[in-house]
Amino acid sequence: AQSVAQPEDQVNVAEGNPLTVKCTYSVSGNPYLFWYVQYPNRGLQFLLKYITGDNLVKGSYGFEAEFNKSQTSFHLKKPSALVSDSALYFCAVRQGDSSASKIIFGSGTRLSIRP
Amino acid sequence: NAGVTQTPKFQVLKTGQSMTLQCAQDMNHNSMYWYRQDPGMGLRLIYYSASEGTTDKGEVPNGYNVSRLNKREFSLRLESAAPSQTSVYFCASSGWDSANYGYTFGSGTRLTVV
Numbered sequence: 001a002q003s004v005a006q007p008e009d010q011v012n013v014a015e016g017n018p019l020t021v022k023c024t025y026s027v028s029g030n031p032y033l034f035w036y037v038q039y040p041n042r043g044l045q046f047l048l049k050y051i052t053g054d055n056l057v058k059g060s061y062g063f064e065a066e067f068n069k070s071q072t073s074f075h076l077k078k079p080s081a082l083v084s085d086s087a088l089y090f091c092a093v094r095q096g097d098s099s100a101s102k103i104i105f106g107s108g109t110r111l112s113i114r115p
Numbered sequence: 116n117a118g119v120t121q122t123p124k125f126q127v128l129k130t131g132q133s134m135t136l137q138c139a140q141d142m143n144h145n146s147m148y149w150y151r152q153d154p155g156m157g158l159r160l161i162y163y164s165a166s167e168g169t170t171d172k173g174e175v176p177n178g179y180n181v182s183r184l185n186k187r188e189f190s191l192r193l194e195s196a197a198p199s200q201t202s203v204y205f206c207a208s209s210g211w212d213s214a215n216y217g218y219t220f221g222s223g224t225r226l227t228v229v
Contacts, residue, residue, distance in 0.1 A: 034217045043220035107157035
């Protein structure tokens with residue numbers, strides 16, 4: 001069965017510093033991996049995805065994520081954090097490309113950027 | 116704007132009352148989902164509908180029922196609300212472009228059962 005783990009409930013970073021939000025996954029076959037962001041009182045918004053190709057994928061708001069097949073990880077990164085990046089981040093995995101394949105979400109990591 | 120619309124945004128119920136959460140999407144998506152979000156537990160799938168006319172249980176279906184009224188609409192019903200159902204509920208949909216964009220989410224319904 002597919003699963004996704006976000007080992008950190010909260011990540012605290014100073015503005016201007018690089019940030020990393022960790023995610024590991026378990027799925028048979030090729031994974032489809034996603035990151036979503038949730039701002040207060042809002043639904044989840046798509047941030048970026050990995051399907052195939054380059055291991056480093058770029059997404060919205062300057063975020064990027066690195067796919068590492070050997071470590072089954074898909075960590076979210078940003079070179080220089082902004083206070084406005086403070087939000088709840090969810091990693092997600094889907095097994096296969098069928099529209100019937102459900103996406104499994106991690107438990108979420110709260111990112112807090114201090115000025 | 117195209118997307119997923121949920122109503123109501125907020126609701127307070129007394130224990131034992133019933134209510135229906137409404138969800139509609141205008142993206143011609145085949146699949147729709149209901150999740151609940153609780154602190155520290157992420158998103159848990161309640162029910163989903165892979166296509167019009169079908170519904171299936173997710174991870175936490177007890178206490179809920181759903182109806183896929185047509186391709187656009189997918190409602191979630193609480194027949195007898197319990198305090199344990201206090202949560203934020205999200206509806207989502209996905210279609211042919213789901214491999215690229217995953218799910219599209221509504222803005223949520225914050226439900227409190229007292």
